[in-house]
Amino acid sequence: MKIFDEYKKPLKHKRVNATAFINIEKDSNAFQGYKVKKIADISFPFTLGKEDVIIDFGDHYTGYLHIAAQGMPGRIPDSPTLINFTFGEMPIEISEKFVPTTQSLSVGWLQNDYKSIAFMPYEGSLERRYSFRYLNLKREDSVYFDVQITDLFIDAVSAVDMEEAIPFSSGNELIDKIDLMCVKTLKECEQDVFEDGPKRDRRLWIGDLRLQALVDYNTFKNIDLIKRCIYLFAHNLNNEGLVAPCVFPDSPPYIDQWIYLDYSLCLVLCLSDYLENTGDEELPAELYEIAMNQIKYAEKAFDRKSAKINAPSFIDHGEYDRCIAALGYFAYTINHAKKLAKKLSKDTEWLDKVYDEVCKALLTYRDEDKGLFVTMEGEISWQSQVWAILSGALTIDESRELLRKTKETDPKIRMSSPFMTHYYLEALFYCDEFDTAVDYIKEYWGAMIDSGFDCCPECFDLRDEMITPYSSAILNSACHAWSCTPSYWIRTYYNKNNI
Amino acid sequence: MKIFDEYKKPLKHKRVNATAFINIEKDSNAFQGYKVKKIADISFPFTLGKEDVIIDFGDHYTGYLHIAAQGMPGRIPDSPTLINFTFGEMPIEISEKFVPTTQSLSVGWLQNDYKSIAFMPYEGSLERRYSFRYLNLKREDSVYFDVQITDLFIDAVSAVDMEEAIPFSSGNELIDKIDLMCVKTLKECEQDVFEDGPKRDRRLWIGDLRLQALVDYNTFKNIDLIKRCIYLFAHNLNNEGLVAPCVFPDSPPYIDQWIYLDYSLCLVLCLSDYLENTGDEELPAELYEIAMNQIKYAEKAFDRKSAKINAPSFIDHGEYDRCIAALGYFAYTINHAKKLAKKLSKDTEWLDKVYDEVCKALLTYRDEDKGLFVTMEGEISWQSQVWAILSGALTIDESRELLRKTKETDPKIRMSSPFMTHYYLEALFYCDEFDTAVDYIKEYWGAMIDSGFDCCPECFDLRDEMITPYSSAILNSACHAWSCTPSYWIRTYYNKNNI
Numbered sequence A, B: 001m002k003i004f005d006e007y008k009k010p011l012k013h014k015r016v017n018a019t020a021f022i023n024i025e026k027d028s029n030a031f032q033g034y035k036v037k038k039i040a041d042i043s044f045p046f047t048l049g050k051e052d053v054i055i056d057f058g059d060h061y062t063g064y065l066h067i068a069a070q071g072m073p074g075r076i077p078d079s080p081t082l083i084n085f086t087f088g089e090m091p092i093e094i095s096e097k098f099v100p101t102t103q104s105l106s107v108g109w110l111q112n113d114y115k116s117i118a119f120m121p122y123e124g125s126l127e128r129r130y131s132f133r134y135l136n137l138k139r140e141d142s143v144y145f146d147v148q149i150t151d152l153f154i155d156a157v158s159a160v161d162m163e164e165a166i167p168f169s170s171g172n173e174l175i176d177k178i179d180l181m182c183v184k185t186l187k188e189c190e191q192d193v194f195e196d197g198p199k200r201d202r203r204l205w206i207g208d209l210r211l212q213a214l215v216d217y218n219t220f221k222n223i224d225l226i227k228r229c230i231y232l233f234a235h236n237l238n239n240e241g242l243v244a245p246c247v248f249p250d251s252p253p254y255i256d257q258w259i260y261l262d263y264s265l266c267l268v269l270c271l272s273d274y275l276e277n278t279g280d281e282e283l284p285a286e287l288y289e290i291a292m293n294q295i296k297y298a299e300k301a302f303d304r305k306s307a308k309i310n311a312p313s314f315i316d317h318g319e320y321d322r323c324i325a326a327l328g329y330f331a332y333t334i335n336h337a338k339k340l341a342k343k344l345s346k347d348t349e350w351l352d353k354v355y356d357e358v359c360k361a362l363l364t365y366r367d368e369d370k371g372l373f374v375t376m377e378g379e380i381s382w383q384s385q386v387w388a389i390l391s392g393a394l395t396i397d398e399s400r401e402l403l404r405k406t407k408e409t410d411p412k413i414r415m416s417s418p419f420m421t422h423y424y425l426e427a428l429f430y431c432d433e434f435d436t437a438v439d440y441i442k443e444y445w446g447a448m449i450d451s452g453f454d455c456c457p458e459c460f461d462l463r464d465e466m467i468t469p470y471s472s473a474i475l476n477s478a479c480h481a482w483s484c485t486p487s488y489w490i491r492t493y494y495n496k497n498n499i
Helices: A091-095 A173-189 A206-217 A223-234 A261-278 A282-301 A323-343 A349-363 A382-390 A396-409 A418-430 A434-450 A486-497 B091-095 B173-189 B206-217 B223-234 B261-278 B282-301 B323-343 B349-363 B382-390 B396-409 B418-430 B434-450 B486-497
Strands: A012-017 A020-026 A034-041 A046-048 A053-071 A081-088 A112-117 A122-125 A130-139 A147-158 B012-017 B020-026 B034-041 B046-048 B053-071 B081-088 B112-117 B122-125 B130-139 B147-158
Touching: A012 A053, A020 A091, A034 A091, A046 A053, A053 A081, A053 A173, A081 A091, A091 A130, A112 B112, A173 A206, A173 A434, A173 A486, A206 A223, A206 A261, A206 A418, A206 A486, A223 A261, A223 A282, A261 A282, A261 A323, A282 A323, A282 A349, A323 A349, A323 A382, A382 A396, A382 A418, A396 A418, A418 A434, A418 A486, A434 A486, B012 B053, B020 B091, B034 B091, B046 B053, B053 B081, B053 B173, B081 B091, B091 B130, B173 B206, B173 B434, B173 B486, B206 B223, B206 B261, B206 B418, B206 B486, B223 B261, B223 B282, B261 B282, B261 B323, B282 B323, B282 B349, B323 B349, B323 B382, B382 B396, B382 B418, B396 B418, B418 B434, B418 B486, B434 B486
Parallel strands: none
Antiparallel strands: A012 A147, A020 A034, A020 A053, A046 A147, A053 A122, A053 A130, A053 A147, A081 A112, A081 A130, B012 B147, B020 B034, B020 B053, B046 B147, B053 B122, B053 B130, B053 B147, B081 B112, B081 B130
């Protein structure tokens, strides 16, 4: 057995019953234009005929749909019943048809399935796992007869139970609600690996893993799963010895050859966090060389003359120049590498040298007049400022001033993912801007709750309900673990500062 | 356990591999306008991308499709692969879209299914059983990548193996081919019950059962299945104690309340045939009263004055007056009842009396001038003449003359189902018209083979390739056991007469 599979454990299964019949109504005042209206509590059996039936399971779940059906009393179904299932994390997925474009993600991601039932009474499950709260049932046969649905439940799966999370209460109702949403999000994404989101990719991305692990250390403490995932990256390097941005975890695990350099470097952060949170030196020591090789690769790609790193980085969704952010991220990683090296009694001299060179390059982008970091082409982004702060190249006072100036200027290129927002929060906490950070969490994540999300979404913009990195918000993941780090910040700082 | 389930046995499973890649081409000279053209032998893995792939399994099978798939070498499928499966017993089912009308059978009967594969490598089956030789594979995701199909086979099921059939050779190549097609058809329909056809209803119809049992006594001798099916009818009577036309066999067995009187009477034929073929008196004695009750009900529905039976009968597909055929069928049944009663030492006097009355009523339809049986409204059908002969109300010479006259006149209302054709053959054999019967079998069933059928179809007309009792020939069953009785006739008469 491969070492990463030694840490794989059976998932926990939980029966989740359907709770209510609902309508989804168009409402221009509702989030994304759709409002959920409860019709009645679920009671069995219920009739499925010519009219669609929409079901609410009361919360977001990840699992396998189980259905039982029979004919109406005194009338046997004398031809097969073809049922179409449309699953939705959000009402828009039930109500709007997806129109694929050549730019869009594959329509294979739509949570849409069929079951052809030749004989009743019937009882069975859908083979594919879905991630949803809402379910639309539609007959696609000729509906010459009604049928009765006698049972409908989710065999919900996760590596953890909500009850296992370390209890936490801040005393503030909104903060506690946000914490609950974040913990639930992490729970839904903890499966055989830390999935980015259970609706779509269901893959292990290292950028996401780092954030998920940070929250997990403070909630479920599922250390085995963290180890499994770190090993999955470390033991599946690409042809150049680089950590892949993501692992397709199914056996055999598979990686592509393309990279995001920030994601490759992220292994350093994972090991540093792991050591800090578990005190276990064995794993970081074992994988130390692999982690350092990521820095060595980045150093080679780092062109001191042009002050650029010649390799692609993710940083955040969107179209903008990542050169400043990439340098800041590199410096931030080296800082963590130095911490790790010291704890493991390894040489740090070479790291100090690279760190200084990277910071020097980064500072060439500092525009003293504007008080901001600006690219050669004059581009100013939130991402550049945040990563300039996190690089550690500035003093705390300079950092705080840069934060102030950024907020004042409010550059048009804004952070678009909650993933990037995590690092903005880190910048705020780094500058001791506790109140600003907490207010930001309340405003941004509080708005998610107000919008009807049960879990933290993949992308969220207070100013644009239909924001999507794809061609349609229907494809967005409404349960995405890179958005669940408020639980990390809240639990760390409320505990530390006893706010 | 119910007695009918005591005779239920596990099905036999057989792995059947895909044999060839084919094209189905439009060809006005081909049967139903479509010609199968082989492209190549199957070899694994094969690619499934933007283009549909059509597979030939080399023969007709009934079972569960099994598929295995993986990504192309060096390219993992990074979104789910949605595959649409269209199954066809005949090429037209693959090539033409079905347009449902309000008159048509439910579109639920179409052999069309989906599988959404989230991760590869994948291996699995479709849940619903299908009946087919041809399979069209179509990608319904965005097809951003090709996949490889690494295995594709049918887990074919039947209560019997072809190898179990009693060997038979007539010395005539065409007759042997027809016999093989018939035995194969019966094999495909022998499942947990004698199904009418594995593609559609999959139900136990007693009119079909009688013919299937006749063939089975001469081929597989699956007596347990025959007993199971007879019990299923006898132990699931309707509210008036009548045998239902069909039983939905799944637990619990279900019957509708409507009847076809000829089908209710058919229990008498099943018991009579059973006794004759097995020599076992126990089952017929046990169910004797139930069988006689069908005759008593028919007697009550028989209006001597109007010479009509006031109850619906099936007789054959089509729109025509069934009054003469229904009387002929009733008389035919009473004849079998008398034979059964004698063997079981029961009273036959009352049967003699009813028989004479029914024959008397039947003969009122005899038109001496025309030499045919004609309804009050002057309607002349093949069905009326055949059942007048089988009633036994005429002498053999009269019957032979009626047959001659019928052929000469060729009434416009023709037999439309091979089920009815079976009774036409019986009339021929009854009149000792061996050569005519054998020629008819060669012509009619030979034409089925020439048309590309692997099994005997539900309906077949030499003059109308698109004949259907439904709204589209796509819904026809191309494997229907009521059409497989040539094996009964051939095996009985070739053996008896040593032709």
